[in-house]
Amino acid sequence: MSPSLRLILVWAALMLLLALTVGATFLPLGHWRTVTSYGIAMAKAALVLWFFMELRSDSGLSRLAVLTGFVWIGLLFLLIVADYVTRGWTAAGAF
Amino acid sequence: MSNSALHEPFHDLARQHETDRFGMLLFLASEVMLFGGIFAAALGLRMAEPDAFAAYSQKLHLWLGTANTGVLLTSSLLVALGVEAARKGRYRHLGWLFIAAALLGLVFAGIKGTEYWLEYRAGLMPGVDASGIEDRTQRLFMNLYFVSTGLHAIHLSVGLILLVALAGRACAGRLGHVMAANVGLYWHLVDVVWIFLFPTLYLARPV
Numbered sequence: 001m002s003p004s005l006r007l008i009l010v011w012a013a014l015m016l017l018l019a020l021t022v023g024a025t026f027l028p029l030g031h032w033r034t035v036t037s038y039g040i041a042m043a044k045a046a047l048v049l050w051f052f053m054e055l056r057s058d059s060g061l062s063r064l065a066v067l068t069g070f071v072w073i074g075l076l077f078l079l080i081v082a083d084y085v086t087r088g089w090t091a092a093g094a095f
Numbered sequence: 096m097s098n099s100a101l102h103e104p105f106h107d108l109a110r111q112h113e114t115d116r117f118g119m120l121l122f123l124a125s126e127v128m129l130f131g132g133i134f135a136a137a138l139g140l141r142m143a144e145p146d147a148f149a150a151y152s153q154k155l156h157l158w159l160g161t162a163n164t165g166v167l168l169t170s171s172l173l174v175a176l177g178v179e180a181a182r183k184g185r186y187r188h189l190g191w192l193f194i195a196a197a198l199l200g201l202v203f204a205g206i207k208g209t210e211y212w213l214e215y216r217a218g219l220m221p222g223v224d225a226s227g228i229e230d231r232t233q234r235l236f237m238n239l240y241f242v243s244t245g246l247h248a249i250h251l252s253v254g255l256i257l258l259v260a261l262a263g264r265a266c267a268g269r270l271g272h273v274m275a276a277n278v279g280l281y282w283h284l285v286d287v288v289w290i291f292l293f294p295t296l297y298l299a300r301p302v
Contacts, residue, residue, distance in 0.1 A: 003179050011172040015165065022161050025298050033302075037294035044168075044290045052175040053283045054276070059113065065120040069127030076135050084142040 010051040017044050112273050119277040123284045126250075130288050133243045137295050140235055145302070147232040152299035154219065154233075155240065156210050160297040163206045164289065170199035171286040174258070178279040181265070181272045189275060190265035196282065197258040200251055207248060211241075240296055247288055254282045 001009075021040040024033060050056050055063050105111035141148040177192035214220055214237075218227025221237050228234050257278045264270040 003182075004176055007172060007175045007179065011168065014168045018161065018164055018168065021294065021298065022157070025157075025300055030302050033298075033300055037298045041290050041294050045287045048171060048283050048287050048290070052171050052286075053280055054178075058116075062113070062117055062120050065117060065124055069124030069131070072128060073131035073134070076131060077138055080135055080138055081142070084139070 007051060010047050014044055014047055017047075115273050115277060116280075119280050123280060126284055126288075130243075130246070130291075133239070133246065134291065134295060137239055137243070140232070140239065141299065144232045147230070148236060149299045149301040151233045151236040152296060154217075155297050156213060157297050159206050159210050160293060163203050164293050166199050166203045166206070167286050167289050170196040170203070171283050173199065174279045174282045178272075178276050181270070181275045186265040186268060186270055189270070190262040193258045193262040193265065193275075197255050197262070200255045200258070204248065204251060204255075207244065243292055243296065247285065247292060250285045250288070254278075254285050258282065 017040050021037050024036045024040075027033070029036060049066065053066075055066060101108055101111060105114070173192045173196040177189040177196070180186075180188040180192060211220075215224060218224045219233075219237050220241070221228065221234050225234065228237060261270055261275060261278050265275070
């Protein structure tokens with residue numbers, strides 16, 4: 001497969017994912033709608049990072065450099081979620 | 096100087112290219128952290144007021160946001176094709192692809208501007224006209240919306256200038272492949288940020 005054709009196929013996949021994520025907002029999925037929309041966003045970001053940003057042909061060190069930003073943000077989100085989820089756990093029920 | 100020359104302290108071009116790229120990737124990781132703060136604020140607001148967050152998300156223009164996502168993804172494709180062309184030494188080809196990507200960037204800015212205009216008309220712009228804002232949560236949501244899309248728009252504008260400047264240099268035969276690839280990386284990151292802004296702002300729906 002020529003490199004240009006591969007990029008065009010990745011673009012087609014991205015457009016398909018965009019159609020899916022917008023379509024899913026109209027389905028009665030409940031909490032799964034959030035999971036779907038962020039799952040698809042992560043898939044799209046992964047495609048852009050891997051093919052458009054060419055991490056696929058990068059060294060492990062370069063991949064790690066990109067990943068660190070996302071890992072630290074992930075930790076931040078984890079701690080924020082831990083805060084909000086446990087707020088009702090105190091004896092008084094709130095503070 | 097159509098391709099980058101070897102500089103001190105490097106002994107070979109491959110190592111020099113890898114270092115250039117590594118520096119750009121580190122910078123982009125710091126950009127991820129910058130936008131991450133805004134996403135963290137969105138997460139906090141959404142967890143504190145899930146129903147209101149979803150209701151106010153629906154007041155945004157979903158179809159304009161969707162169109163903009165498509166426009167930005169397509170511009171990223173053009174930039175990626177341009178970098179691929181540069182690898183084969185076809186710099187004029189890269190120039191035109193970067194110009195086309197920059198035009199799509201302008202289309203994105205135009206659609207974004209239209210959205211801002213519609214939100215201004217609806218009185219949803221805190222600090223300018225907040226007559227349509229119902230409560231504190233909607234004010235916070237709209238603040239978040241304008242800060243995040245505004246910061247994204249600033250990055251987009253910088254990317255636009257870089258793309259046009261590089262297209263000019265490419266057509267004049269004064270552009271190295273590494274430089275083109277690094278600016279491409281920046282443009283793709285602007286795209287990645289939007290990929291996450293889109294579900295955060297536009298796709299929140301009541302459970």
